[in-house]
Amino acid sequence: SKTIAIAIDGPAAAGKSTVSKLVAKKLQFVYVDTGAMYRALTLTALEAGADLESENALLSLLQSIDIVLMQHEDGQKVFVNDKDVTEAIRTNEVTNHVSIAAKHALVREEMVKRQKKLAANNGIVMDGRDIGTRVLPDAEVKIFMVASVDERAERRYKENISKGYEADLEQLKEDIRLRDKLDSEREASPLVKAEDAVEIDTTALSIDGVVDKILAVVHEAI
């Protein structure tokens, strides 16, 4: 099939990565989770005791590391240099700091450069916050996934419980609201729906329902 780029953006915990993985598998495209890259930098900064508010500190830290996304049976593994951080980047500590690391313009510029390279010459499904607006502005398909805060917190709650993690529903709602606010209100490429993106409200949809909707948009585009 034709090689195209599919950009999937939306707020925190809207189900972007779950759905993107499935769409990529179906089309035999490469899947790139750009949030994982910001998470990997944040983890590295926290471990190094770097000041997350310092743009220069974060930029030089980023320039000193390789962030590798490895395609895997059911998604991707994430490495910082040779270290597998796939699990470590999903902790609450990383989740609750990542929007600070991601607000710096120079950090984003470097990330976007790396992401464009990953997308070159591939059938690609890339998810994040600025894919349709900044990373792949020429993507043939742009999706903007939204869902209510209650629904997103509920899903994240169930996911945490099923993995054996502790979870507090009200706290999750608060964390999601705060992350959306920081991501939407930052100056450097904030989370915003691209003009030509198709919006899908997943609140009342199943995972397969969302995947089917996206595949329908894809088939119309190719």
Ligand code: C5P
């Ligand atoms: O997608 P995920 O929730 O893993 O993203 C983690 C964080 O990384 C987001 O809340 C946002 O601050 C940042 N991010 C971003 N731009 C992207 C992807 C993620 O700013 N393209």
